[in-house]
Amino acid sequence: MKKESLVIVGNGMAPGRMLEHLLDNNLSYDITIFNAEPRVNYNRLMLSPVLSGEKTYEDIITHDDDWYKKNDINLHKAEPIASISTENKTVTSKNGKVVSYDKLVIATGSSPIIIPLPGHQLDGVMTYRDLDDVDRMLTVAAASRASKEPLKAVVIGGGLLGLEAAAGLAEQGMQVTVLHLMDTLMEKQLDPSASWLLSEAFKHRDVAVLTNADTEKIVDRGDGAVSGVILKDGRKIPADIVVMAVGIRPSTTLAKDSGIEVERGIVVDDQMQTNILDVYALGECVQHRDTCYGLVAPLFEMAKTLADNLCGTESSYTGSVTATRLKVNGIDLYSAGDFNDGADRQEIVLRDASAGVYKRLVLKDNKLIGAVLYGEASDGPWFFDLLKKDADISEFRETLIFGQAYQGGAQLNPSEAVAALTDDSEICGCNGICKGTIVSAIESGHTTLDAVRAQTKASSSCGTCTGLVEQILTWKLGDEYEAAAITPVCGCTHYGHDEVRHLIRAKSLRTIPQVMQELEWKTSCGCAKCRPALNYYLVCEYPADYKDDYQSRFINERVHANIQKDGTYSIVPRMWGGQTSSKQLRAIADVVDKFRIPTVKVTGGQRIDMLGIQKEDLVPIWRDLGEAGFVSGHAYAKGLRTVKTCVGTDWCRFGTQDSTGLGVRIEKFMWGSWTPAKVKMAVSGCPRNCSEATCKDVGVICVDSGFEVHYAGAAGLDIKGTQVLGHANTEDEALEIIVAVVQMYREQGHYLERMYKWSSRVGHEEIKQQIMENKDKRKRYFDRFVASQKIAQVDPWTERVAGKDRHEFMPLTVVSPAKVTHLEVVR
């Protein structure tokens, strides 16, 4: 009997695997393959090692010429198919060869997406998809090594392929920049924490990573070759080659032209059959149950199904859960399944900061549904297996995250982060005591907190590092040491506020994801409690470099107004020292009329509050107020609110000093600064205290001989008179004392902890000692405040009138009722 004829279009990894299965089943088709590439079958997954120089083309061949000959398979290399006639059951090659088939398999694969940027046809712009691409890159890399300065490569795309290309080119000695459109690398496969680690790892190998980088055009050197790229934000990056690695698109032209159903890919059913009888498709060119795949595992599963069906064994492919592993030397990264958060899901997070390890498992109904592993990914396949099998993990849930080898095993050590600190890391900022000093004190027999304090002075001043000193004791002494309980910042961490602040300083942590990683946060992106706290601590620690994390601020600090119970806002313009003028009052009156503001109220802080403003009106109102000279009064801020004053020597017959002038001066000096909680101040011109300075966070009582500086009062939830910090002879001295004590509070206060609570925690004597007795220390606090003010004093209302954060002030879409009834039916 004559064998049936099987024709395969394409010779990638998927048909290669299918052939192996067919041969295993001893089924004899008369097989003909048409391959557009002039090569035998090779392992495309191994392109990265070829690029980095670890392997050669010969190493990655899976089926050589002999194999085809031995198995009696007719392979036409460099012979693309031009057309298929499904009626006559024939294929015709570009060279005019006609072959008829009984069964046809289309495996045309995919092609890299080329973004049609201006300049994309220039010499030196390439993709990263097949061996020809790798050859081109290797040629450039060789030229780079031969030239004096390394040549520069820009890789567009921070996904799997782009990063592998970037790592390979860097390995070859080129100077590489990765441009990624989104704000984190591999955002489809990784959560933000793992992305951050990945991007750090690339930076360490001198690959520059630019995120939010939208390329505008590729620049011509003048001779048709590329010389660099320009981003939409104006940045220019020089480049000798530009590699586009932004994704793949199923190659479907042939199928489409032959009348086979094509959507994004060639549409196949669960048996891998297209809409035409006896025509099958597999690999990256297909679309199965609405999904197109670009990873190898699903392709192999498809190949198995199709081989079975061609052998007459009924078999179904039902889609794949995919796992991704980044194939870059020294970076261990594995991601599988679905790792989005969800109400019905739980997560287990393990962070080992010292080893750079991050693992996150997502569970649902006691089953593993997603995993991200970074730094130590050897358990990836084991997790993936549990995930695919839908295995019930409740039995070993406690130890699941430690991986296969640790079932029933180890406990986490809470002192790990302390252990990882170097000996010269500063623990006690007040007394300049490093970890090494504390460790040697413990080792020489000082095994209690008091003994360590007495020996080293660590934690003996403000006491905010007490928790850390205790953790060092726990780390050195283990169970012998019983630490006092620390109240954690929130459920996301076991560290308290003091520990977090000290570790940010000691480990020089600079972003929220970095803090969460290094301090082993238990959740992937924190919560509404810890994120604003971390944001403040970083703003305070790195005023010049830290980029404020907008999404970690409460709404009032995002829109610079106060939200009210009905969702409208109130605003309070700044009136320095509580003084105003006819011009200002007229401007306020005009705004109230123009925008029909329902309520106008004089506040307790000597300001005018306008309430009931629609969010969309905020910016136009600020524009009008700004024209009259008003800036934001920060009535919404965890920051300096108001400085109340009385009229002092200007008018009052009892006045002893220019209290209004001093109040205005303090306010102009300190406005715009962020603090742990709100800060309200007042200056009274005499001890009759008309501006009520003795229940403020900071108050000044003017007397004949100068100024009495008070602090730590409250008249809210708690009522508390101020304490006297000290006496100043001059305005300058008073200002220095006030600024210094506020800065000390800024550096030590827990987020949302008012000044009076901070002072009772740290102790009045300690604060007095540092501010009034230690003049050097006071000067340093003052200088640090002044330095941070250089960046802080920008009026947020003016910025928003100029267009900043415009999206915050208008709805995304407003759909009218008329339009709702004429909606387009999408599917």
Add this chain to the structure above:
Amino acid sequence: MTEQRIKWLELGAFDDIPKLGSRRIELDKMKIGLFRTASDKIFAIEDKCPHLGGPLSEGIVHDNCVTCPLHNWVISLESGEAQGADKGCVRSFPIKIANHRIFLGVSKLHEESA
């Protein structure tokens, strides 16, 4: 409610919503908050806290939840349910993303407004 009867209303571009942020849309008289999580999922729920009607789209987004700006209730973006000890639920709406555009499924709304 069959899949076919959902009408998909185009709202805007995926990138119009900042990561860990939100935007509001107004549909007839209803206000709906759109939220984008750290893992780039988009959710739509009625922009009205079950507690005292606070605008949820002004809250802080974390995991798949949002914390109401008025009294810190935590609402699940997936189910609309209040989390923890609080009890209450807001409506949630289907969303789909195609070609980086966001679409809202609106059949129920449509029926109500018709």
